[in-house]
Amino acid sequence: MKAIGVTRDVDEPQFLDVPRPEPGEGEALVRTLRVGVDGTDHEVIAGSHGGFPEGEDYMVLGHEAVGVVEEPNGTGLEVGQVVVPTVRRKPDGETNEYFRRGEPDMAPAGEYVERGIVGGHGYMAEYFTSPADYLVPVSDELAEYGFFVEPISITEKANEHAYATREPFEWRPEAACVLGNGSLGLLTLWMFGREYDRTYCVGRRDRPDPTIDIIEELGATYVDSRETSVDEIPDEYEPIDYIYEATGFAPHVIETVHALAPNGVGALLGIPEPWDFEVDGGSLHNELVLHNKCLIGTVNSHIKHFEYAVDTLESMPEWLLEALVTTIATPEAVEPAFADDAEQIKAVVEFDTL
């Protein structure tokens, strides 16, 4: 079958002809419809995640997918059911406490594989198999945009964890800010628009720019970080109750603390490489303490977050989803989906339609 993957010697995505996977016990065979491309895929291609599936000299890419059940294989799923797969799986043949509890997103490195990222084939192929427990059924209406369930689930988890930190007191947030104007940032910005009186999104693009258009269509304020650094947001705009970092730009961690309003929380999602720089560690410490601020790191998501994300995606306006998906590539001509193109917001590889 057709697949897009990485091989050991080439640092760009390859068109591969690989065997169609055979579903094991408790697994369904799923025909892939669409697979989204995100920053993690680029990191995998650049080799920073590493870890091919055991015994393989290639790894199929892709972890944001939507497909349709082709062979239920006794799992109880129906042929034709549209499904979205989760990402983390048990490491080869082993289970552990995190999977037993249904919280593989909380497993430390080594206690999981991530399909399309580390140790497991992804979904960017004509077919994939998965245990039915890791397939979230969605309505036929989500056949086209269901690959957004995975990134939205990341934000559902981040929000759950961030809000839990503010539970011990009566938190009354009014302003939220997303750092990063990629597709994850923009999806999150829409979600924030439902909850907050005022929303902001930080990027570093010149107008005219399609992401700035979306930010403003969503009623949010675009903040150009080349003009107003994140820690200057309180002076330039207002202190922010909830900051969601989706840039992977390490200085944002420090700046977030200063941009937060008293009692605010910053959720961190980026995964930068090591980078030494000078900070005012005293003021960072002081500010966290004296104003009861919190920084929470969050990675991955589990099936409950996927289920929340399905509801969220179903509420999203069609115009936003259409505006986000700027590139629809085919497996045979996949290059545009991985291009470095300022006009691109979200690229998908389309294998089939419902």
Next chain:
Amino acid sequence: MKAIGVTRDVDEPQFLDVPRPEPGEGEALVRTLRVGVDGTDHEVIAGSHGGFPEGEDYMVLGHEAVGVVEEPNGTGLEVGQVVVPTVRRKPDGETNEYFRRGEPDMAPAGEYVERGIVGGHGYMAEYFTSPADYLVPVSDELAEYGFFVEPISITEKANEHAYATREPFEWRPEAACVLGNGSLGLLTLWMFGREYDRTYCVGRRDRPDPTIDIIEELGATYVDSRETSVDEIPDEYEPIDYIYEATGFAPHVIETVHALAPNGVGALLGIPEPWDFEVDGGSLHNELVLHNKCLIGTVNSHIKHFEYAVDTLESMPEWLLEALVTTIATPEAVEPAFADDAEQIKAVVEFDTL
């Protein structure tokens, strides 16, 4: 009446003869028994908090107190009731949402005064007045050590906030570490001994040392940070699920992230001055995210935490309280309570006994 306070021109505690306060409506007059001295008092003396009570040229010190009701003044308290006062009060004549909700500990700067710290007279005097709502009744048995209720309440709040961050998943912590072997650190270490399989306490003292004796008597492991820095604890001992920072040493914020086990939380309580230094901000960011770690700053406490603290203090063994209180000074000869003495753990000023 006798009082110990700071004046504008002298940077050490002064014996003052000041008017006995008159209780206003809803306020009781309390006869002071004992007042503890802590690091915040030393910061106030050094002038780093500032803000004398409006119109005054002195401020009475002390925010860790226990006293006995002398004049209930229609508040419903009984004469002779032993009480512990909370610290934050409404700024002059004004209330605000934080006080209305009973959460003055979450008020930002400017929305409160702190008795003995900023903008309000403390309790280090023969008498003080307080609205009855900010007096926590305790049993006569706590007349001697009731001044520990305030510092314990700080840990009760920190624990509540830290544990809330881990609520969204099934957290199974086993190891906890206190950074700092002052009296607050040691009280907290005892509290951790009830909850965790293994406890650690970080200091930088040579043996023989009374705090190391207490640490070991509590069954905890003493970590000398001159030999093992906080970020080396996982290699030298084990990764830590919960770290409680009570040093005010800013690099500990960064080191805490690396010392935490996956899914761990660090509560920050120290209040350092600005201090620039180099950090690996990329790894800090990365580690927070990839292992779902959390840093939470926490300051002050509210009446519920004082009530929890009363229960905690009542459970503490007498030997620990006796070992912690190394200095009992009188108002007339208060210098030993503020001395820089390595043998000193906790100093109190005793005004009266029950």
